[in-house]
Amino acid sequence: VSIGGTDPMGLSAPLVDELARLHNVEVRVTRGISDDLNPELEAAISRSDEIVTGISGDVAPSLAWADFAVLGAGTALWEAAHVGLPMIAVTVAQNQIRTSAAAYEAGFAIVVDARSLRISDIVEAVRRLHTDGGRRRTMGLRGTGLVDGRGVERIWSGIERLCASTPLSTPAIGFRPPDETDRERLFGWRNDPTVSRHLFGSVPIPRPDHDRWFDEIGSDRNRHCWVVT
Incomplete structure (x- = not known):
């Protein structure tokens, strides 16, 4: 259950x-x-x-x-x-x-x-x-x-194709783990009404709860979070 x-x-x-x-x-x-x-x-x-x-x-x-x-x-x-x-x-x-x-x-x-x-x-x-x-x-x-369990592979393959098809004159697509500069940005994004209305819980996340989550994603080896740039 x-x-x-x-x-x-x-x-x-x-x-x-x-x-x-x-x-x-x-x-x-x-x-x-x-x-x-x-x-x-x-x-x-x-x-x-x-x-x-x-x-x-x-x-x-x-x-x-x-x-x-x-x-x-x-x-x-x-x-x-x-x-x-x-x-x-x-x-x-x-x-x-x-x-x-x-x-x-x-x-x-x-x-x-x-x-x-x-x-x-x-x-x-x-x-x-x-x-x-x-x-x-x-x-x-x-x-x-x-369901064959290979969804992550398909998503990654799609991203690779997107990167490969990007013209050289276009800034490259990059991936990086979140750093301290993303803390405030993610907090604002999560609580933006246009975003939160599509989530399971639309109630704004308190800042202490967000900070605790942000700290956890950087220390938990079983969780992977990437910022696309």
């Missing part, structure tokens, strides 16, 4: 409580950034420790462990599809509608719109998929048939 980096509707805790009532179901919860200080989720896990195995901050082991997943309908859907994991996609925001619809049309996801349905509807979808091994296998095969 992973409702995404944020859980704006507070679904994780009540969903864990309801899933704990199912028989022969073991649940692993992948923590989102909003769950770090979520007492309701911690309490739900402690109430069902025989069923919920714990919280993992690393998505990959959870995807490999699971028979299927309940995921927020963001980019995680494509990651799960690549490894052949069938899923129930939970739509929690307007910007997830097209993604979840595409996943449903491709046949590798069941979609539940949490904005208009109840927790019990998600649980019922889990119960049905849990008892239908044939459907899970079909969904998994459709996912791996669609």
